[in-house]
Amino acid sequence: MSVLLWLVLVTAPRAPAPQAVLIVTPRGETSVPVTTERGTAAVAAPRLGPPLGLTVALDGSRVTVGLSGVVFVFQLGAPFVRAGGVVYGLVGEPYVARDTVFLPLHWLADCVPRAVGGRYRWEPAPGGDTGRLVELPIASAVTATPPSTPSTAPVLPPSPASAPNPITGLRLRHGVVIDPGHGGVDPGNPGRYFPSGLVEKDITLAIGRLLRAELTRRAIVATLTRSTDTLIDLTDRGALCKAACDLFVSIHVNAMPDGRRADRVSGVETYFLSDAKTEDQQRVAQMENEAISFETGTSSAATGPLGFILRDLQVNEYLRESAQLAQLVQDSAARIHPGGDRGVQQAGFTVLTTARRPAILVETGFATNRTDGAFLASSLGQHKIASAIADGIVAYLLELERKRAVAAPARGR
Numbered sequence: 001m002s003v004l005l006w007l008v009l010v011t012a013p014r015a016p017a018p019q020a021v022l023i024v025t026p027r028g029e030t031s032v033p034v035t036t037e038r039g040t041a042a043v044a045a046p047r048l049g050p051p052l053g054l055t056v057a058l059d060g061s062r063v064t065v066g067l068s069g070v071v072f073v074f075q076l077g078a079p080f081v082r083a084g085g086v087v088y089g090l091v092g093e094p095y096v097a098r099d100t101v102f103l104p105l106h107w108l109a110d111c112v113p114r115a116v117g118g119r120y121r122w123e124p125a126p127g128g129d130t131g132r133l134v135e136l137p138i139a140s141a142v143t144a145t146p147p148s149t150p151s152t153a154p155v156l157p158p159s160p161a162s163a164p165n166p167i168t169g170l171r172l173r174h175g176v177v178i179d180p181g182h183g184g185v186d187p188g189n190p191g192r193y194f195p196s197g198l199v200e201k202d203i204t205l206a207i208g209r210l211l212r213a214e215l216t217r218r219a220i221v222a223t224l225t226r227s228t229d230t231l232i233d234l235t236d237r238g239a240l241c242k243a244a245c246d247l248f249v250s251i252h253v254n255a256m257p258d259g260r261r262a263d264r265v266s267g268v269e270t271y272f273l274s275d276a277k278t279e280d281q282q283r284v285a286q287m288e289n290e291a292i293s294f295e296t297g298t299s300s301a302a303t304g305p306l307g308f309i310l311r312d313l314q315v316n317e318y319l320r321e322s323a324q325l326a327q328l329v330q331d332s333a334a335r336i337h338p339g340g341d342r343g344v345q346q347a348g349f350t351v352l353t354t355a356r357r358p359a360i361l362v363e364t365g366f367a368t369n370r371t372d373g374a375f376l377a378s379s380l381g382q383h384k385i386a387s388a389i390a391d392g393i394v395a396y397l398l399e400l401e402r403k404r405a406v407a408a409p410a411r412g413r
């Protein structure tokens with residue numbers, strides 16, 4: 001199939017939006033229109049091709065963009081891009097309308113200069129009407145651009161001590177990555193007591209979106225690993241939580257295997273990563289890890305002995321924090337859940353091993369239980385569980401701010 005793909009850039013809603021972006025290279029300049037609305041019919045085709053040597057290919061839900069010898073791999077509906085083994089978060093999700101690929105402007109402004117190693121510099125316009133991507137002459141490229149920021153450095157520095165947020169009492173800016181489990185060809189559990197063909201991936205996405213809204217309402221920056229029905233590699237999901245991300249929360253729905261007691265088991269439980277201790281914990285971990293069989297095997301996760309050791313160190317560093325986060329979220333969710341409190345659990349979830357921050361997985365109830373199933377499929381139930389998880393996250397962040405203040409009292413910030 002040969003499809004002509006045009007590239008239009010979109011900005012995050014409500015961000016100061018340039019009308020156009022100017023691309024300046026030694027070989028000439030070109031202006032790229034910027035649209036702020038989803039689904040806008042393709043604006044006059046921006047011709048990124050000639051000046052930047054850009055190639056675009058669409059394969060299923062995967063978009064591959066080549067630029068200056070660097071290959072960027074996007075997943076439609078997922079707010080990140082992979083380049084050279086590094087995962088970069090994006091402020092919006094790529095999507096396709098007719099024959100046009102829509103990419104967030106953030107990709108061009110932030111990811112390209114970082115990934116293409118000092119050959120481009122982004123110059124935002126003071127008025128916000130036009131930004132410029134400037135290709136540097138080869139000779140000055142090495143010295144003209146400071147080395148790119150290590151990916152572990154905070155992107156959003158904590159704002160100076162300010163009045164606490166009136167809703168939450170939080171003083172600093174926080175970021176959370178929300179991971180709606182499963183998606184695309186991986187439906188998750190079949191959802192015996194969900195109505196009208198709903199399956200686990202639908203419920204996790206609905207709760208994930210509501211959780212993002214609840215956190216936004218509490219002035220916390222929340223990002224989804226997927227905002228549509230698409231499959232993201234398990235190892236890429238956790239990798240999205242770094243830099244400005246304080247914690248990672250994966251949302252799932254539990255299921256009991258067929259059996260005489262299958263219908264009776266109900267309730268909410270929250271996992272943090274460690275070796276599974278009981279047979280039941282092993283069952284849940286195995287079930288959620290099975291998504292690996294749907295994946296493509298091109299993941300960016302560190303592999304081999306060194307990657308394993310590095311992951312292990314990070315995991316230990318965040319184990320205690322993860323356990324506390326899990327307890328606070330579990331306490332909050334159990335208060336509103338009709339199925340009861342199954343407590344905090346530990347198991348080896350692949351999705352949690354790659355997060356660089358405290359990470360938990362909430363099994364929001366059992367699709368194999370009539371009451372839990374009806375609760376999770378209802379709008380009221382989904383709102384309740386999202387709001388309760390958000391409250392638990394705020395409780396954890398308040399505790400985190402308190403500990404940081406104790407650890408660095410003399411810094412006066």
Ligand SMILES: [Zn+2]
Binds near residue numbers: 181188189252
């Ligand atoms: Zn699941």
